[in-house]
Amino acid sequence: MSSVGLCTSLIPEAKAVLDLVDKCPKHPKKGDFPVIVIEGLDATGKTTVTQSVKESLNAVLLRSPPACISEWRKTFDDKPNHIRRAFYALGNYLVALEIAKASIKSPVIVDRYWHSTAAYSIATEISGKKQNLPPEHHEVYQWPEDLLKPDLVFLLTVSPEERIRRLQGRGLEKTKEETELEANSLFCQKVEESYKRMENPECQEVDASPSREEEMH
């Protein structure tokens, strides 16, 4: 929050984001319906899976960062890491409010949430090998006390080769980070390992390599 707050004079969009956050009720509560989060590296199939779960459970589909701040995403993606990460962190608090409202009426499926923000931040901050990550149970792997918790979090994993195939097959313009992920398998390993170390709630790993046809059966 402070990184975004400190840069309002340089980045006018930061004020708009903070205004939205200020208007949010603090500590929104989850409704009675289940809240399921789908996490994973880029192109592991999150959009495909969330769409299909939405249809089969008749669920509301949400994503982090939420639509209400997506117009400012590009601006923050081009800023230094700590400012970019603060933007994504605030996005989670905004999506929490949407989750709270939606889960009163129906199941909710969320495409990325806190675990993504944490895992990518940790992997960016820690240089070198996966062995340099903070040890298991470190505070960086803990869920923020003031953020609405989901009931279940699934981590989609595929082999690096299959993930690159899916990235290439998609053929869309790559973000700076996706290009880095392709080029830097060490970075990917650190993101995935950080996901696996997240606690309370932890990620349930799902092998997402089967083709869509196989997954239907």
Ligand SMILES: Nc1ncnc2c1ncn2[C@@H]1O[C@H](COP(=O)(O)OP(=O)(O)OP(=O)(O)O)[C@@H](O)[C@H]1O
């Ligand atoms: N089970 C599957 N088998 C083969 N290809 C798949 C499978 N699931 C998804 N794909 C393809 O892989 C590409 C990436 O999938 P998708 O967009 O769902 O991933 P994502 O995790 O949401 O990516 P991002 O995080 O970058 O938005 C798409 O072209 C999609 O059609």
Ligand SMILES: Nc1ccn([C@@H]2O[C@H](COP(=O)(O)O)[C@@H](O)[C@H]2O)c(=O)n1
């Ligand atoms: N909760 C989140 C969501 C996303 N990010 C960052 O954005 C990158 C790409 O997200 P997609 O929309 O393409 O899935 C992702 O690699 C993260 O760096 C985040 O930090 N927190």
